[in-house]
Amino acid sequence: MTATTAAVDETSQPAVDQSQERPKHILRTLGKSLREYKTSSLLAPAFVLVEGILEIAIPTVMATLIDEGITGGNMPAILKFGLILLLCALVSLACGFLAGKYAAIAAAGFAKNLRHDLFEQVQGFSFTNIDRFSTGSIITRLTTDVTNLQNAYMMIVRTAVRAPVMMIVSWIFAFRISKEISLVFLVIIPILAVVLIGLAAYVHPIFERVFHTYDELNNIVDENLQGIRVVKSFNREEHEDIKFGNISETIYNNFVRAEKILSFNAPAMNLCVYTALIVISWVGAQQIVASGNDPALGLTTGDMTALVTYALQILMSMMMISMIFVMVIISRASAERICQVLNEISTVRDHENPVTEVKDGSIEFDHVTFRYSDSSEKPVLDDIDLKIESGMTVGIVGGTGSAKSSLVQLVPRLYDVSKGSLKVGGVDVRDYDLVTLRDQVAMVLQKNVLFSGTIAENLRWGNPDATDEEIRHACQLAQADGFIQEFPKKYDTYIEQGGTNVSGGQRQRLCIARALLKKPKILILDDSTSAVDTKTDKLIREAFHHEIPDTTKIIIAQRVASVEESDLILVMNAGRIIARGTHEELLQTCDEYREIYESQTQNKAGEE
Numbered sequence: 001m002t003a004t005t006a007a008v009d010e011t012s013q014p015a016v017d018q019s020q021e022r023p024k025h026i027l028r029t030l031g032k033s034l035r036e037y038k039t040s041s042l043l044a045p046a047f048v049l050v051e052g053i054l055e056i057a058i059p060t061v062m063a064t065l066i067d068e069g070i071t072g073g074n075m076p077a078i079l080k081f082g083l084i085l086l087l088c089a090l091v092s093l094a095c096g097f098l099a100g101k102y103a104a105i106a107a108a109g110f111a112k113n114l115r116h117d118l119f120e121q122v123q124g125f126s127f128t129n130i131d132r133f134s135t136g137s138i139i140t141r142l143t144t145d146v147t148n149l150q151n152a153y154m155m156i157v158r159t160a161v162r163a164p165v166m167m168i169v170s171w172i173f174a175f176r177i178s179k180e181i182s183l184v185f186l187v188i189i190p191i192l193a194v195v196l197i198g199l200a201a202y203v204h205p206i207f208e209r210v211f212h213t214y215d216e217l218n219n220i221v222d223e224n225l226q227g228i229r230v231v232k233s234f235n236r237e238e239h240e241d242i243k244f245g246n247i248s249e250t251i252y253n254n255f256v257r258a259e260k261i262l263s264f265n266a267p268a269m270n271l272c273v274y275t276a277l278i279v280i281s282w283v284g285a286q287q288i289v290a291s292g293n294d295p296a297l298g299l300t301t302g303d304m305t306a307l308v309t310y311a312l313q314i315l316m317s318m319m320m321i322s323m324i325f326v327m328v329i330i331s332r333a334s335a336e337r338i339c340q341v342l343n344e345i346s347t348v349r350d351h352e353n354p355v356t357e358v359k360d361g362s363i364e365f366d367h368v369t370f371r372y373s374d375s376s377e378k379p380v381l382d383d384i385d386l387k388i389e390s391g392m393t394v395g396i397v398g399g400t401g402s403a404k405s406s407l408v409q410l411v412p413r414l415y416d417v418s419k420g421s422l423k424v425g426g427v428d429v430r431d432y433d434l435v436t437l438r439d440q441v442a443m444v445l446q447k448n449v450l451f452s453g454t455i456a457e458n459l460r461w462g463n464p465d466a467t468d469e470e471i472r473h474a475c476q477l478a479q480a481d482g483f484i485q486e487f488p489k490k491y492d493t494y495i496e497q498g499g500t501n502v503s504g505g506q507r508q509r510l511c512i513a514r515a516l517l518k519k520p521k522i523l524i525l526d527d528s529t530s531a532v533d534t535k536t537d538k539l540i541r542e543a544f545h546h547e548i549p550d551t552t553k554i555i556i557a558q559r560v561a562s563v564e565e566s567d568l569i570l571v572m573n574a575g576r577i578i579a580r581g582t583h584e585e586l587l588q589t590c591d592e593y594r595e596i597y598e599s600q601t602q603n604k605a606g607e608e
């Protein structure tokens, strides 16, 4: 595809609805990106679980080793339980390794798919969708937000199953040893849960703000770097620096606030851990003294060792759950933001049974009204009626902001009409297959862009299969061959990102050539020769006239000379076509047109 896809350097506002997505909705949307990493996502917790269960078994074996072997001085028992202990430790180690490996694969793979899905979704966006998200915000979502989710997911597959299972199993084991002592946990766990949930509710909005500010930061960086030349020529470095510093400071402040609140997590945890240990030791010691360390009479030292280990297991699990909690709090804001992009429905979608052939280059506007956003009061284009026959050359003139670009952007369906209908080749543009339509309607955007790569590569955007001969021919028509031949590497000259190493006029001619290579039925030039000298401009128009007579040509221009010979000239003002006709007719009938023409010819005479 040519220039149509190239111009996403919009001046967008972060107008995205920040309303919260429902958790169930979020999980369903994100779950779709798991795909081939589902197995790893299941294997990781499975291995973690085995590892955990073995870790729970170890204290029991240890207790038996102490009570039957060491306390009784029984060497064969020591050996037997010692070996079992070693085996448990080895298998647990192996499981730990495998769990880590699969967790890493699952998380990194999930992130890869998510990034891919986001990118693909953005590629499918219409101009209206793109207007809703700022470039910076899309970049944050693709990078920081995805990384947050990756970290959270890693944590979740490793601990979300293990922690609760460990907690419950440890508690059951502890319960079997001492009912009274295991009750301690039943009191502590709910208290901790309430504290954690309270923290989460309090901190979530702060993180939401942080990510929103990240968007602004990225927007500033993006805008600044894109326009670095303008920044420098206006000496605005310091101003930009301050702007960046302020945003950066806001992020810092919000992060510090959020982390300050989250730091209550650790002391709350510790308080619970130590209280639990003190109570267990106190109650346990009393019971051991009462039983005289006799298994038949009650609690023994071995039991006590196991109990303390279980207590630590339970508290560790709680610690892990609280960490997942923090992670989920941080990543929830990210998840919501990612889902906003993934669930954004493209406003320009293919028809169910699309038409895949454009008959000819005729265009018909039937009472077309257009607004960029549904909420705006005044339409940008108001009740446009216009018939252009195939092969005609149509010129459009009018003041800045008179909606010339808005009018022609509807033809390749960069935006959809708000009211009325627009037909190309006798068929409503909404009935076409989008690729078919945009292949036949080539548009050189006012804000044209070249991509990093050689000249030939850039031109092949118009037609990937174009031969060298065809490329050269298109460049000759666009009057670009001449200067390309002067470059040492000719068609293999490397174009820097954004086309910074060619002049404005050269870039415009390359963009015209790129559009010509599509061999379209309709060619739209939106102010595409504004940086080209009048003589070359004339040569381009003559070449069009002779070489592509059957192509419908729409030329938007500031210079009347660029449209003078058109079959039809439209004069636009404030979203309406105020006059139409040939050059001679308009000179007679349209005061505005005559004024523009005279001011331009007088200037010229003056210069000469």
Ligand SMILES: Nc1ncnc2c1ncn2[C@@H]1O[C@H](COP(=O)(O)OP(=O)(O)OP(=O)(O)O)[C@@H](O)[C@H]1O
Pocket: 010, 131, 372, 373, 380, 398, 399, 400, 401, 402, 403, 404, 405, 406, 407, 446, 527
């Ligand atoms: N993406 C956009 N979102 C919202 N409003 C827009 C957008 N693009 C243009 N407009 C508005 O639509 C109106 C018409 O703009 P348009 O770009 O069509 O004018 P134009 O005639 O092409 O001007 P110029 O000669 O300067 O290129 C302007 O008031 C402008 O502010």
Ligand SMILES: [Mg+2]
Pocket: 404, 405, 406, 446, 526, 527
């Ligand atoms: Mg314009």
